[in-house]
Amino acid sequence: MQPQPNAPPGGARTKLLDAATAAIREKGYAATSVDELCARAGVTKGAFFHHFPSKGSLAVAAASHFSEGSETLFAAAPYHQFADPLDRVLRYLDFRKALLRGPVAEFTCLAGTMVQEVYGTHPEIRHACDASIGGHAATVEADIADAIKRYRIRAPWTAESLALHMQAVLQGAFILAKAKGNAGVAEASVDHLRRYVELLFARPKTKRAKKR
Amino acid sequence: MQPQPNAPPGGARTKLLDAATAAIREKGYAATSVDELCARAGVTKGAFFHHFPSKGSLAVAAASHFSEGSETLFAAAPYHQFADPLDRVLRYLDFRKALLRGPVAEFTCLAGTMVQEVYGTHPEIRHACDASIGGHAATVEADIADAIKRYRIRAPWTAESLALHMQAVLQGAFILAKAKGNAGVAEASVDHLRRYVELLFARPKTKRAKKR
DNA sequence: GACGACATACCAACCGGTCGGTATGGTCAC
DNA sequence: GTGACCATACCGACCGGTTGGTATGTCGTC
Numbered sequence A, B: 001m002q003p004q005p006n007a008p009p010g011g012a013r014t015k016l017l018d019a020a021t022a023a024i025r026e027k028g029y030a031a032t033s034v035d036e037l038c039a040r041a042g043v044t045k046g047a048f049f050h051h052f053p054s055k056g057s058l059a060v061a062a063a064s065h066f067s068e069g070s071e072t073l074f075a076a077a078p079y080h081q082f083a084d085p086l087d088r089v090l091r092y093l094d095f096r097k098a099l100l101r102g103p104v105a106e107f108t109c110l111a112g113t114m115v116q117e118v119y120g121t122h123p124e125i126r127h128a129c130d131a132s133i134g135g136h137a138a139t140v141e142a143d144i145a146d147a148i149k150r151y152r153i154r155a156p157w158t159a160e161s162l163a164l165h166m167q168a169v170l171q172g173a174f175i176l177a178k179a180k181g182n183a184g185v186a187e188a189s190v191d192h193l194r195r196y197v198e199l200l201f202a203r204p205k206t207k208r209a210k211k212r
Numbered sequence C: 001g002a003c004g005a006c007a008t009a010c011c012a013a014c015c016g017g018t019c020g021g022t023a024t025g026g027t028c029a030c
Numbered sequence D: 001g002t003g004a005c006c007a008t009a010c011c012g013a014c015c016g017g018t019t020g021g022t023a024t025g026t027c028g029t030c
Helices: A014-029 A036-040 A046-049 A055-075 A087-098 A112-119 A121-150 A159-180 A184-201 B011-029 B034-041 B043-052 B055-075 B085-098 B110-118 B123-151 B157-182 B184-201
Strands: none
Touching: A014 A036, A014 A046, A014 A055, A014 A112, A036 A046, A046 B184, A055 A112, A055 A121, A087 A121, A087 A184, A112 A121, A112 A159, A112 B110, A121 A159, A121 B157, A159 A184, A159 B110, A159 B123, A159 B157, A159 B184, A184 B157, A184 B184, B011 B034, B011 B043, B011 B055, B034 B043, B043 B085, B055 B110, B055 B123, B055 B157, B085 B184, B110 B123, B110 B157, B123 B157, B157 B184
């Protein structure tokens, strides 16, 4: 099912995937043409349709490609070091906030951008985007679930719904950043989200979170 | 500056604006062609370019058209009845949640959808979307500012940033609803947002909010 | 010599936009 | 009151460029 699981990093396929990620984050799926993608990747149209049967299937592949990239990024992030699961959640948010640097298109989420355009017309792409967002949310959900246990919270909400809410805030923050043309609004929104999580757990204040 | 301030409701211009709002919310800006818009509106291409110099200017006009429509909707909403500004904010959120009904494209925000695609390529549209979102946020901001005064909160955040955060959550909720294909996630996110606002003001619990 | 990885040339459909034209209704001199 | 004049609203054939996609060819490697 999955095409070329181990595509060579210098190959046309990978270059196309990278080009698609960048271009779609900048201008969206529909406005990005196959020709432009080929030009960006330094590849011909023949190579494009050799690796992907259609533009849409490139988008599906790009969503997983993007997921893999961010999975790697978040797996290596420092917030996992913390023994306290609530600290991990809070530090995750700090990490997300720190990522809000440089051009808007470079910290934005491919899946969130694409799904807005294609959710009604390209079900396979929509599904790939859902999987991308949901997969990432699931990693955060695990820490949230641990925090609920640790702090013996009786929550009228589930770990899943909070994890999803966190992703919603981030996606919305991206939209506002795009509208306003700067990342400041997005940072402020992440601050609000972090404050919410703290209030939710109502943890007694400590001077410093302890590492493991 | 503003073209045809009082366009007749049955006229081609208004029909085009309505068609654009619906079509763009369904499939995005780039994927919606001028021909399709004309067909939806039951109008010819000649009429289109008689009223709008370009597709882009239709999009700008559609953003204000959409803003006016929602302005009317929210102005008539029941949450304004409440004397307590915090109640107004909370009931605003209830109202937003209640709006999450029917097909996803029908409760979604035109500005948020469009700005994702065009923020880098069509500055005028981006600006119109920003104005649409910002204008609506400003109405909520007024109530938040009153609530801060009333409850003598010393907030490390501004009324503006909270108003914007609320819009971010809603925009993000729309994205998740599109990805998952149902409004349930969006409702859950609004619940989290409402809980956050309550926690922020830490109001002593009352049995029932009083009307004016 | 077969096969995968590309390149080149090409196509029909569709895109946003133009343009010459018509239908309608209001204004005003006579 | 009527005909000249004109602005606005709208029509639809048409244009050149771009679109996603295809057909066929070349070349290096096993």
